[in-house]
Amino acid sequence: MQSSVIAPGRAASGRVILVGAGPGAPDLLTVRAVRALAMAAVVVHDGLIDPAVLDFAPGARRIDVSKRRDRHTLPQDAINALLVVEARAGHTVIRLKGGDPFIFGRGGEEVDACIAAGVAVEVVPGVSAALGAAAGALMPLTHREHASSVSFVAGTCQNLVEQDWAGLAGKGRTLVIYMGVTNAVAIADKLIADGLSPDCPCAVLERGTLPGARVVRTLLADLGGAVVAHRVISPALLVIGDVTRGVAAAAVSEGLICAC
Numbered sequence: 001m002q003s004s005v006i007a008p009g010r011a012a013s014g015r016v017i018l019v020g021a022g023p024g025a026p027d028l029l030t031v032r033a034v035r036a037l038a039m040a041a042v043v044v045h046d047g048l049i050d051p052a053v054l055d056f057a058p059g060a061r062r063i064d065v066s067k068r069r070d071r072h073t074l075p076q077d078a079i080n081a082l083l084v085v086e087a088r089a090g091h092t093v094i095r096l097k098g099g100d101p102f103i104f105g106r107g108g109e110e111v112d113a114c115i116a117a118g119v120a121v122e123v124v125p126g127v128s129a130a131l132g133a134a135a136g137a138l139m140p141l142t143h144r145e146h147a148s149s150v151s152f153v154a155g156t157c158q159n160l161v162e163q164d165w166a167g168l169a170g171k172g173r174t175l176v177i178y179m180g181v182t183n184a185v186a187i188a189d190k191l192i193a194d195g196l197s198p199d200c201p202c203a204v205l206e207r208g209t210l211p212g213a214r215v216v217r218t219l220l221a222d223l224g225g226a227v228v229a230h231r232v233i234s235p236a237l238l239v240i241g242d243v244t245r246g247v248a249a250a251a252v253s254e255g256l257i258c259a260c
């Protein structure tokens with residue numbers, strides 16, 4: 001079935017299309033994302049979007065709602081209202097978000113706001129950071145011999161103490177933590193307190209799919225120290241589990257295989 005995203009011509013009334021921009025490399029955009037961008041009158045975008053991605057919407061007005069040094073992030077309610085106002089003005093509004101809009105992207109809140117306002121809304125999925133970074137590191141998140149499940153968890157540490165991550169990591173499981181770099185020490189301590197072995201292998205995937213991508217492999221007990229020692233900065237993911245010590249993954253972190 002053909003999606004309305006790829007229908008040609010000007011929309012009779014405005015609408016909002018949430019588009020996943022992928023993990024960084026512009027050539028990881030989907031074909032559907034490129035087609036949606038080509039139809040945009042307005043692009044409302046986050047930070048960390050490669051300018052080459054915005055170039056797919058050459059005629060569009062660009063609105064940057066990301067956090068920058070000179071100003072705070074636009075509150076989510078204000079972003080929701082902006083999308084509705086622009087669509088009601090008759091525009092095709094592309095809400096461009098890193099990775100996938102529904103993985104830690106607040107896409108659900110924006111969809112709800114559009115529906116509540118009676119504005120037509122669609123979602124174009126994107127390659128989430130975990131998938132892009134793991135592919136670049138040749139690190140399968142599931143593997144017949146090492147992991148039959150994978151969990152995506154937000155590492156922002158609000159209420160970390162109350163969270164129970166014990167069931168998410170361990171033998172046969174892969175845990176991928178988004179937004180966890182600055183709290184890596186607390187996260188490792190909590191996982192160990194919840195019963196995970198301090199010797200559990202882990203990796204930090206920094207700048208996955210982007211120039212300068214790095215893979216740092218370590219053990220859970222040393223995770224916080226490795227983040228500091230290697231001066232890991234965002235964007236990065238923490239991956240916990242046996243898949244991080246596969247032969248191919250080890251070769252990438254030793255610099256034997258290009259992770260690009």
Ligand SMILES: C[S@@+](CC[C@H](N)C(=O)[O-])C[C@H]1O[C@@H](n2cnc3c(N)ncnc32)[C@H](O)[C@@H]1O
Nearest residue numbers: 098099100103105128129178179207208235236
């Ligand atoms: C607010 S979340 C957005 C996730 C996004 N919606 C997705 O599906 O990838 C931002 C976090 O994603 C992770 N991230 C985004 N891009 C990344 C990249 N290129 N390499 C590693 N991690 C990345 C980092 O953990 C970052 O703090």
